[in-house]
Every structure is written in C-alpha cells, then in structure tokens.
C-alpha cells in the first residue's frame with residue numbers, strides 16, 4: 001500500500017429514511033430491524049438445509065464453545081473442522097452447491113446485519129451465534145477468500161469483521177430536494193409526507209415511483225406518491241470510527257489482512273492470486289467481541305481516532321445534527337444512497353477518506369456492491 005497502516009472498505013450510509021438518533025424510537029427501530037434480520041438468517045439457513053436434504057444430517061457440526069481464549073485450542077478446532085468440511089463437500093454435487101451459494105451468502109449477511117442492530121439487545125447472543133452458524137457453512141462449502149489487491153491482502157470475513165464492534169459516522173452537508181418537483185424543499189409548495197400525483201418514469205433503469213428496477217408501474221402514467229426530502233449534492237467531509245453508528249449498518253465490509261512474514265511467501269501470494277487462499281476463522285471459535293473503546297487510541301487491533309484535526313470542532317457533536325435540523329424543518333427526510341467509502345489511516349494524521357466517487361445523484365459515494 002502507498003501509505004501503510006490498516007485500510008478498510010466501509011459502508012457509510014444506507015438507503016432510505018435516516019434512522020432515529022436515540023430514545024424509544026431508536027429502540028423500536030433497532031428491535032424491529034434486528035428481528036427482521038434474524039428471521040432473514042433463519043429463513044435462508046433453513047433453505048440451505050432443505051436443499052441439502054438428507055445430506056444435511058452429515059454436515060459438520062458447530063459443536064464447540066463459541067468463545068475460546070486459547071489460540072492453540074482454537075486452531076486445533078479449525079483444522080479438525082476444515083478436514084471434516086473437505087470430506088463433506090466432496091460428496092455434494094455442483095448443482096446443489098450452486099443452489100446453496102446465494103442462500104448461505106444471504107444467511108451470513110442477514111446474521112451480521114442482525115448483530116449490527118441488536119448489539120445492545122437481549123438477542124445479541126442469538127445474532128452472534130447466527131453469524132457463526134452461517135459463516136461456518138459458508139466457509140465450509142465455499143471458502144472465505146483472502147485476495148491480493150494493490151499489493152495487499154484483503155478479506156471480507158464475516159467472523160473477523162463482525163467481531164470488531166465499531167461503525168462509521170460521516171460528516172456531510174447536503175441540500176434537500178422535493179421528490180415530486182425536484183426543487184429545493186424550501187422553495188417548493190409541496191408538503192413533505194403528503195401524497196401528490198407523479199408521472200412514472202424510468203431514469204437510469206429505476207422507476208420514479210418505487211425506485212424498483214422491475215415493477216408494475218406503467219411509464220407515463222400518473223400515480224399518487226408521497227413527497228419526501230431527498231438529500232442531493234451531499235458532500236462528505238470526513239468519516240470517523242464510532243462505537244455505535246447512527247446507521248447501524250455503516251460498518252467495515254472489507255479490510256486488509258496482515259499476514260506478517262507469511263504474506264511474503266511466494267506460494268501464499270500465488271494462492272491469493274488464484275483465489276484459493278482462505279481464512280479459517282469461520283471454522284472455529286472466536287475470542288469474543290472487540291469493542292471499540294472511545295477515547296483510547298490503539299486499544300484494539302487498529303488505532304481509532306475520531307476525526308481529522310481540521311474537522312474536529314465541527315464534528316464534536318453528531319455529524320447528523322446538521323442534517324437533523326434540516327430534516328426537522330422539511331418534516332420528512334430520506335437519504336437516498338448507500339455509500340461505500342474507502343477509509344484509510346495515515347500515520348500521524350488520523351482517518352482519511354481514501355477514495356470516493358461521484359454518482360449521478362450527486363452524493364459522494366461509491367455504490368455498495
């Protein structure tokens with residue numbers, strides 16, 4: 001890497017309404033979304049078992065304690081489970097694997113999402129176990145690849161990433177446009193939250209009524225649509241790691257894996273290039289969660305720092321405050337884009353937005369894959 005240090009690919013925001021900032025509204029929101037995600041996990045995981053049919057009974061079992069402090073003991077379990085999975089996988093035909101792949105992937109992302117919503121909830125341990133169960137099967141059947149990119153090893157391991165309990169907060173400024181007439185909210189006569197007739201159009205493949213790419217709205221026909229404020233011309237100024245992000249899913253999605261000396265081994269490099277270098281963390285117990293300790297630098301595997309010096313004062317409160325005030329005035333707000341930024345740390349300079357690109361809607365983001 002050009003400037004060393006850990007690098008991450010992260011989600012900064014999600015589609016849809018801005019999540020409530022706190023209080024009972026936020027608790028309801030987290031509870032609802034968390035349970036929904038847990039159901040998503042269960043449904044997909046069950047579907048995998050159905051696809052496996054009577055082979056499911058022979059699948060390697062997650063029969064170890066989830067948390068194990070002893071590294072040697074954890075490694076032994078990983079090795080044991082890896083050989084069990086190699087054996088089991090050799091008995092499953094390609095068509096079955098192809099049918100399972102999207103299901104187990106969804107089960108894993110749903111489980112991770114569930115924990116992101118439920119990390120302070122009584123269902124936290126259910127979400128934790130769900131992640132291990134899904135990742136165990138995903139790794140067993142499809143691997144957990146460590147890939148070489150720009151001279152560095154990258155991983156998107158559901159276990160390693162989800163156990164780093166931190167998220168991102170982005171400081172941004174934006175305007176709000178009316179979803180009916182596209183004028184700035186303060187300049188138009190529409191009442192946010194009220195329905196108005198709107199003509200269905202397909203702009204870049206998305207329906208102007210429902211934003212779906214496949215829907216039943218007839219282009220050119222008028223429908224009743226609820227007016228909302230849509231963030232436009234949003235510019236992100238900085239991103240910070242925080243223990244509890246406003247957007248529960250604003251998390252690391254990919255990060256650099258430091259393989260130490262092993263990383264220089266030509267065989268390891270070659271394996272990564274061929275896509276056959278795999279992480280084993282999913283196959284055994286974890287060491288528990290790594291909670292971000294705010295205000296303590298370097299307490300975890302990576303140094304944490306709130307903001308870059310130039311923006312510290314502005315962001316001493318939630319960066320969403322400014323957005324909140326605008327939304328309070330407009331009455332109804334939606335930030336439209338999911339964001340994936342590359343965030344890197346430059347030694348001595350704190351976190352930096354490493355890369356971002358502009359999309360057609362004007363928010364400085366790279367759409368999530």
Ligand SMILES: [Zn+2]
Pocket residue numbers: 139144157158159160279280281282
């Ligand atoms: Zn992994």
Ligand SMILES: [Zn+2]
Pocket residue numbers: 178179180181182183188189190
């Ligand atoms: Zn309007």
Ligand SMILES: [Zn+2]
Pocket residue numbers: 207208209210211212215216217
């Ligand atoms: Zn539609």
Ligand SMILES: [Zn+2]
Pocket residue numbers: 066067128132163285286287288289
């Ligand atoms: Zn764990």
